[in-house]
Amino acid sequence: MIRVMLPPHLRGLARISSAEITLEISGAATVRSVLDALEASYPMLQGTIRDHVTQQRRPFLRFFACEEDLSHESPDTPLPEAVVAGKEPLLIVGAIAGG
Amino acid sequence: MSGVRVLVGTHKGAFILSSDGKRTKWDVSGPHFTGWEVYHMKGSPADPNRLYASQTSGWFGQVIQRSDDGGKTWFQPGTPAGEPTTGPGGMSKGESNKFVYDTSAETGKPLTTHQFYDGNQHPWEFKRVWHLEPSLNDPNTVYAGVEDAAIFRSKDGGKSWQELSGLRGHGTGPKWQPGAGGMCLHTIVLDPSNPQRMFIAISAAGAFRTDDGGKTWKPINRGLKSQYIPDPNAEVGHCVHRIAMHKSKPGVLFMQKHWDVMRSDNAGDQWTEVSGNLPTDFGFVIDVHAHEPETIYVVPIKSDGEHFPLDGKLRVYRSKTGGNEWEALTKGLPQKDCYVNVLRDAMAVDSLDKCGIYFGTTGGQVYASSDSGENWEPIVRDLPAVLSVEVQTLT
Numbered sequence: 001m002i003r004v005m006l007p008p009h010l011r012g013l014a015r016i017s018s019a020e021i022t023l024e025i026s027g028a029a030t031v032r033s034v035l036d037a038l039e040a041s042y043p044m045l046q047g048t049i050r051d052h053v054t055q056q057r058r059p060f061l062r063f064f065a066c067e068e069d070l071s072h073e074s075p076d077t078p079l080p081e082a083v084v085a086g087k088e089p090l091l092i093v094g095a096i097a098g099g
Numbered sequence: 100m101s102g103v104r105v106l107v108g109t110h111k112g113a114f115i116l117s118s119d120g121k122r123t124k125w126d127v128s129g130p131h132f133t134g135w136e137v138y139h140m141k142g143s144p145a146d147p148n149r150l151y152a153s154q155t156s157g158w159f160g161q162v163i164q165r166s167d168d169g170g171k172t173w174f175q176p177g178t179p180a181g182e183p184t185t186g187p188g189g190m191s192k193g194e195s196n197k198f199v200y201d202t203s204a205e206t207g208k209p210l211t212t213h214q215f216y217d218g219n220q221h222p223w224e225f226k227r228v229w230h231l232e233p234s235l236n237d238p239n240t241v242y243a244g245v246e247d248a249a250i251f252r253s254k255d256g257g258k259s260w261q262e263l264s265g266l267r268g269h270g271t272g273p274k275w276q277p278g279a280g281g282m283c284l285h286t287i288v289l290d291p292s293n294p295q296r297m298f299i300a301i302s303a304a305g306a307f308r309t310d311d312g313g314k315t316w317k318p319i320n321r322g323l324k325s326q327y328i329p330d331p332n333a334e335v336g337h338c339v340h341r342i343a344m345h346k347s348k349p350g351v352l353f354m355q356k357h358w359d360v361m362r363s364d365n366a367g368d369q370w371t372e373v374s375g376n377l378p379t380d381f382g383f384v385i386d387v388h389a390h391e392p393e394t395i396y397v398v399p400i401k402s403d404g405e406h407f408p409l410d411g412k413l414r415v416y417r418s419k420t421g422g423n424e425w426e427a428l429t430k431g432l433p434q435k436d437c438y439v440n441v442l443r444d445a446m447a448v449d450s451l452d453k454c455g456i457y458f459g460t461t462g463g464q465v466y467a468s469s470d471s472g473e474n475w476e477p478i479v480r481d482l483p484a485v486l487s488v489e490v491q492t493l494t
Contacts, residue, residue, distance in 0.1 A: 009134055009159055039193065044175050046193030048159040053199055060158040094158045 001025075002034055002079070003089035007061075010049070010092070014042040020089055029084045031063055032075035049092060064091040102493040103449050104169065105457055106150065107465055108137035111483035113152055115170045120451055122469040125478045131173060132164065139230050139444055139487040142169075146238040147491050151257060153228035153243070161227050163195045163243075163257050176257035194259050198225050198243070198251055201264035210264055211272035213247065213282060220273060223247045230444060230487075232287035235294075244284035248275060248301040252313065263313035266299070271318060271335045278302035278338050278357075279403075285443055286342050290349045298352065298367060303338035306354070308367050319367030323356060340383045341443045345392035353395050353422070355385040355443075360397055362422050373422020378409050384446035388471060389454040393421035396448075396456060396472060398441040407438040415456070417472050431475030432466065439464070444487035451492060459485025 002023045006016065023037040032055075039046045050057050055075075057063070063070040066080045066088050082088040101120035107113065112130030131137075132154045143149040152164040152173065164173045176195040200223050203210050215221035226246040234240035239256040249267055251260040275282060286300035295312045298319075305320040323337045338357035345351065354361040354370065358381050361370040374380035379399045388394035397416050401409045408414060412435065415428040439462035449455035456472050459465045463482040468475045 007158075009156065012133065013159070013162065043193040044162070044196075047161065047196045051160075052193075052197045058158065058160060096158065 001086050002029055002037075002083060003086055004034060004038060005089045005091045007092060007094040007096075009094065010045060013048065014045055016042070022086075029079045030076050031070060031073070031079070031090075034079070034090055035075075060095045062093045062095055064093055065089070101451060103451070103455060104142070104147075104491040104493060105447075105465065105467075105478065106140040106142065106170070106487075106489040106491070107459055107479075107482065107485055108140050108152070108444075108487035109459075109463070109483040109485050110136055113137040113140055113154075114479070114482060116465065116478050122449075122451075122455055122467060127479055128170065131170070132162075135159075135162070136227075137486065138227060139489070141231050141233055141489045142491045143233040143238040143241075145234065145236050147493055149233070149238040149256075151231045151233060151241050153231055155227040161196050161198065161225070163228070165195075165257050176253075176255070195257050198228070198245055198260050199262075200225065200249060200267075201262045210268050213272055214274060214276040216277060223249065223267070226281065229283045229285045230287055232289060235289055235291055242287050242289075242297075244287050244299060246281045246283035247277075248282045248284040248304060250284055250287065250299055250313065263309075265309070265314050266307060266316045269316050271304070274335050275301065275304035276336065286339070288342055288344050288352075290344075291346045292349045296349075296366070298342055298344070300339040300342050300354075302340065303357075304335045305337040306339050306342060306352075306367055319363075320370070321368065322363075322370030322372075323361065324359070324372075325357065341385050343385045343387050343395070345387040348392045351392065351421070353385050353387060355382050355397055357381065357403060360385065360422060373418070375418070375423035375425055377416055377425050378414075382441075383443040384441050384458060386446045386448055386456070388456075389448050389450040391419070391454075394419045394471070395421065396446065397425075398446070398458060400440060406440040411436050411438060413437040413439065413460075415458070415468075415472055415475075428468075428472040428475070430473060431468075437462075442486055444489075445485050447488050447490040449490045449492045455490070457488050457490055459488045461485065 065083045105116040112133045114129035117126045135154045138153045140152040148169045150166040154162040165176045166173045212220035228243045230244040232242040243251040250263045288298040290296035300306045307316045308319045309316045318334045328336045341355045343353045350366045352363045360374045362373045363370045382400045413432045416425040418425045439460035446458040456468045461484040465478045466475045
């Protein structure tokens with residue numbers, strides 16, 4: 001079971017009321033497999049995190065876990081053990097500047 | 100009993116303003132799609148309860164929303180109306196948000212490239228839907244004008260989209276270039292007398308027409324003059340801001356270009372300038388009175404470098420002669436210290452007996468006149484910046 005946190009705009013789009021969701025992943029837990037599972041459960045999120053066609057991460061979205069930025073890792077890199085064990089969430093973050 | 104529904108897209112959501120035919124008391128519903136940019140909303144002429152909305156974000160991409168009950172509830176096409184989009188059945192497939200450009204049938208590679216800001220050729224990259232134009236007679240058919248500039252069509256109520264790629268493929272694509280707001284196809288005008296004929300406009304490429312339902316297109320920019328294009332007879336490259344037509348005279352088109360207000364009496368084959376006595380002929384919006392095909396409206400803006408009304412006075416200009424002779428309409432509009440802009444899709448008219456005129460500003464006001472522009476009042480004053488205004492006349 002993988003815990004995933006989504007930015008508020010996407011929670012609203014998918015009508016998710018909780019700050020965090022959980023996903024069952026078959027096989028290795030990677031950013032790609034988590035996003036595949038996420039889009040299977042919430043198809044309206046297709047195209048909002050990664051491009052419909054190229055599957056590239058949208059430029060202003062970042063992936064974090066265990067205080068590390070995973071955004072530039074290969075989408076097939078295994079996620080940290082703490083995320084796989086459900087102790088830490090995978091954070092999908094909109095890089096929205098404030099100030 | 101008659102009524103009016105004003106569909107307002109803003110930088111931070113959508114709003115629906117409703118009134119009866121008197122247009123004195125307004126109900127404000129919204130924000131819908133809170134926090135997202137809503138570039139455009141428009142209702143189907145064939146079914147006024149069918150609305151389409153372009154919900155978009157620089158972070159999260161493009162979402163198409165649809166309502167089948169006049170804006171009370173919304174869903175992404177692919178999900179039956181009223182059902183949650185997260186249920187195991189009836190779920191959106193996400194296809195409704197998917198706009199994929201055609202590639203060359205021969206090579207499988209991009210159909211064409213366009214000129215980028217640096218002068219080099221650049222491949223097309225989808226960014227957002229600027230304008231949604233529902234068919235005049237089929238609620239399930241709707242056209243989308245997108246950035247980077249192309250036109251898409253859905254025949255299944257917005258569930259899936261296919262490009263009408265004859266537009267990009269006709270040959271002038273490499274000469275198109277982005278305007279300051281991006282390279283967007285922002286105007287789609289359907290000819291009510293000829294279902295095969297459509298007009299579109301692109302910043303900065305110009306105006307184009309199809310006479311075969313979108314298979315083939317040709318530039319219709321003869322007579323346009325743009326000082327920044329070295330060739331005075333350039334076929335494309337013009338920054339057209341908006342085109343308007345009256346349904347009773349579909350061969351007559353009115354255009355607000357970057358600079359210059361223009362008209363054509365032969366469906367765009369030739370344009371002539373009708374800026375006349377306007378204090379400045381830069382602007383974005385242009386529209387036509389619902390019952391008087393030679394009465395047109397613009398909102399002059401100071402310049403391309405200063406996107407606000409001249410002298411801080413918000414004035415709508417009306418010509419009852421199809422251009423050249425213009426009068427300022429100011430009653431009820433701020434006449435000092437006003438520095439808002441009125442964007443290209445942010446003016447519309449209703450078709451009640453006394454034609455109503457509506458426009459929205461980047462300051463968040465939506466102004467309405469229920470007497471063809473003589474007197475104005477704000478319906479709302481403090482919305483987020485208004486991107487688009489459309490009006491439905493309900494009977």
